[in-house]
Amino acid sequence: MEKVFMKGNEAIAEAGIRAGCRFFAGYPITPQNDIPEYMSRRMPEAGGVFVQGESEVASISMLMGSAFNGVKSMTSSSGPGLSLKSEGISTMAGMQLPAVIVNVMRGGPGTGAIQGAQMDYLMATKASGHGGFRMIVYAPSTVQEAVDYTIRAFDKAEQYQQPMLIAADGHIGAIMESVELPEMRPVANMKKNYEFFPHPGFGKTRQQVYSVDLNLKAQEDFNRYLADLYDIWNRDEVLVEEYLVEDAEYVIVTYGTSSRIARAAIKALREEGVKIGMVRPISLYPFPYDSIRKLDPNKVKKILCLELSIPVQVVEDVELAVQGKIPIESYGRAASLVFTPEEVIGYFNSIK
Amino acid sequence: MEKIYSRPVSLNPVAFNYCPGCLHGTSQKLLCDVIDELGKQEDTIAVMPIGCSTMGMFAFDFESLGACHGRAPAVATGVKRTAPEKLVFTYQGDGDIGYIGFSEIMHAANRGENFTVIFANNGTFGMTGGQMAPTTLIGQRATTAPLGRDPSYGQGMPIHMSELVASLPLPVYVERCSVDTPAHANATRKAIKKAFDIQLAGKGFSFVEILTNCPTNWGVSPVQSIAWIKEKTYTEYPLGVYKDITQEG
Amino acid sequence: MAKVEITAAYCKGCLLCEALCPKGVLSLGNEVNALGYNIIKADDTKECIACQQCAVICPEGAIEVYK
Numbered sequence: 145m146e147k148v149f150m151k152g153n154e155a156i157a158e159a160g161i162r163a164g165c166r167f168f169a170g171y172p173i174t175p176q177n178d179i180p181e182y183m184s185r186r187m188p189e190a191g192g193v194f195v196q197g198e199s200e201v202a203s204i205s206m207l208m209g210s211a212f213n214g215v216k217s218m219t220s221s222s223g224p225g226l227s228l229k230s231e232g233i234s235t236m237a238g239m240q241l242p243a244v245i246v247n248v249m250r251g252g253p254g255t256g257a258i259q260g261a262q263m264d265y266l267m268a269t270k271a272s273g274h275g276g277f278r279m280i281v282y283a284p285s286t287v288q289e290a291v292d293y294t295i296r297a298f299d300k301a302e303q304y305q306q307p308m309l310i311a312a313d314g315h316i317g318a319i320m321e322s323v324e325l326p327e328m329r330p331v332a333n334m335k336k337n338y339e340f341f342p343h344p345g346f347g348k349t350r351q352q353v354y355s356v357d358l359n360l361k362a363q364e365d366f367n368r369y370l371a372d373l374y375d376i377w378n379r380d381e382v383l384v385e386e387y388l389v390e391d392a393e394y395v396i397v398t399y400g401t402s403s404r405i406a407r408a409a410i411k412a413l414r415e416e417g418v419k420i421g422m423v424r425p426i427s428l429y430p431f432p433y434d435s436i437r438k439l440d441p442n443k444v445k446k447i448l449c450l451e452l453s454i455p456v457q458v459v460e461d462v463e464l465a466v467q468g469k470i471p472i473e474s475y476g477r478a479a480s481l482v483f484t485p486e487e488v489i490g491y492f493n494s495i496k
Numbered sequence: 497m498e499k500i501y502s503r504p505v506s507l508n509p510v511a512f513n514y515c516p517g518c519l520h521g522t523s524q525k526l527l528c529d530v531i532d533e534l535g536k537q538e539d540t541i542a543v544m545p546i547g548c549s550t551m552g553m554f555a556f557d558f559e560s561l562g563a564c565h566g567r568a569p570a571v572a573t574g575v576k577r578t579a580p581e582k583l584v585f586t587y588q589g590d591g592d593i594g595y596i597g598f599s600e601i602m603h604a605a606n607r608g609e610n611f612t613v614i615f616a617n618n619g620t621f622g623m624t625g626g627q628m629a630p631t632t633l634i635g636q637r638a639t640t641a642p643l644g645r646d647p648s649y650g651q652g653m654p655i656h657m658s659e660l661v662a663s664l665p666l667p668v669y670v671e672r673c674s675v676d677t678p679a680h681a682n683a684t685r686k687a688i689k690k691a692f693d694i695q696l697a698g699k700g701f702s703f704v705e706i707l708t709n710c711p712t713n714w715g716v717s718p719v720q721s722i723a724w725i726k727e728k729t730y731t732e733y734p735l736g737v738y739k740d741i742t743q744e745g
Numbered sequence: 746m747a748k749v750e751i752t753a754a755y756c757k758g759c760l761l762c763e764a765l766c767p768k769g770v771l772s773l774g775n776e777v778n779a780l781g782y783n784i785i786k787a788d789d790t791k792e793c794i795a796c797q798q799c800a801v802i803c804p805e806g807a808i809e810v811y812k
Binding site: 166167193195198201202203207208209212217232350351353356 | 544553554556557561562563564570571572574575576579599603
């Protein structure tokens with residue numbers, strides 16, 4: 145373990161290298177530019193390959209090639225770039241090729257606002273591309289978590305042979321914090337361990353990897369295989385922090401940078417004697433429905449969803465979990481504007 | 497008697513998924529021939545596109561993967577950069593390379609990536625039913641150009657990929673070939689062999705355009721499609737070597 | 746002495762070979778293969794000269810040549 149003071153974006157890049165990532169392709173877009181910049185000098189040192197792609201579309205496609213060869217691979221972008229990468233991400237899910245994709249989220253829609261925001265929740269968790277696939281999505285709230293969950297994302301990508309997503313927000317990407325970096329892992333090629341769904345028509349003995357199947361029955365079987373995989377994720381891969389929810393009469397649901405602001409607000413409100421806590425999804429997908437479902441409607445008066453997004457998007461999953469049993473309020477800021485703890489407290493006092 | 501012409505070993509013992517008389521089959525058979533000759537069946541990775549061209553995926557008995565529409569040169573970049581010892585090629589059609597993947601082909605060529613692009617040019621979108629391609633000839637009818645391609649109607653001019661790729665500084669070898677006759681097919685085989693030799697020697701980007709046909713969407717018989725290539729396609733797309741810096745200095 | 750052998754399973758009867766054969770060895774036969782195509786047959790009474798033109802052009806790799 146090595147303790148350093150590091151910017152979130154660079155920490156994500158270094159975590160990738162230490163997890164064994166040896167191929168990175170990316171394209172400039174704010175607020176994630178430190179990641180490709182860091183990779184461009186660090187990757188050659190580590191004996192890996194950095195390519196500045198001609199577009200986000202090309203960059204994710206380059207990952208298909210490197211992942212085909214069993215090389216741990218990573219790309220990063222922000223909202224508009226993720227829209228472009230969605231073609232390749234969906235294809236990699238169909239091809240069963242592992243990779244880690246980083247979305248350092250900014251404002252939207254469209255070009256939106258170029259500083260940090262959390263406006264891609266629904267895209268990240270429900271549809272990072274066509275065809276109904278899912279990814280495990282980690283939302284770090286500190287630079288340390290950005291490191292830890294980037295490494296975990298590489299492990300999960302390899303374990304499940306699927307693309308995984310880091311949904312960091314621009315604030316996590318930009319802040320500097322003290323962080324413990326793990327030891328550099330030995331580089332291990334994944335190719336010999338690949339196991340692909342047996343699509344008829346393609347090589348039984350040779351690695352032939354496509355996201356198309358002209359045999360419709362086989363394609364449907366593959367869709368079932370993926371659905372089963374998502375069931376496994378929902379059972380085994382949920383990560384959540386429950387903060388002061390034991391006695392809570394009010395529960396905030398939030399993640400990433402918003403959860404830091406919420407924590408400060410909760411501490412202040414607790415000092416005033418307000419029984420308030422927080423459910424913080426760390427994995428946005430699979431969503432920690434159980435942590436919300438188990439809240440007692442006779443005890444919890446209200447749930448407050450906080451997000452740096454207007455409209456607040458995470459509320460849709462909270463509604464699914466609550467099933468109308470607890471009133472839900474939501475408060476967001478957008479366009480890269482950030483609520484303060486005082487603002488959160490003010491809003492809370494207006495709805496409690 | 498001795499067998500003097502054999503079906504390539506690296507071609508699977510299955511029928512192609514192509515219409516009768518489709519020269520994609522001839523082109524892909526030639527590719528397999530060259531791979532056999534080089535003894536590279538175990539060390540080849542094909543990057544396949546979207547469109548009829550991709551049907552080689554069932555025919556090739558070597559490693560392969562399927563790119564999104566137009567992205568094969570980007571995928572091949574990832575393949576070759578992480579496995580420089582492999583023989584890597586893309587096999588792309590005209591819609592794939594000249595429309596949607598124009599950025600990917602030009603930038604892979606401009607980076608001088610050390611792989612080979614095989615471009616099958618038949619002037620139509622075969623798989624989707626004969627829509628206008630970037631290479632569709634002036635006056636040639638397509639399902640999205642029912643009166644024939646007309647530049648004055650905003651449908652643009654036929655795009656010349658070999659000339660465009662050859663205009664970049666880093667590509668090493670660019671040739672336009674055809675497979676309409678056995679003599680031209682043999683010349684195409686030589687061009688593919690030369691491109692692969694260049695790649696295996698680590699010299700850089702090579703590009704072989706092959707003029708092919710589409711009897712189904714041209715609305716002619718396979719034999720008539722051969723006459724079509726001679727009469728119409730050559731005029732627009734002259735055969736020849738457009739760049740070869742292995743010959744210089 | 747030379748001959749061509751046609752693999753019935755691959756042939757789609759496109760006639761590119763017939764058009765090229767300088768000796769009129771190849772023509773469309775009555776046999777229908779599993780794909781549903783009438784396939785090319787080689788006429789043993791005609792003299793194959795092993796020029797290989799049919800085999801080179803054949804889009805299906807269905808023709809092999811012996812000499």
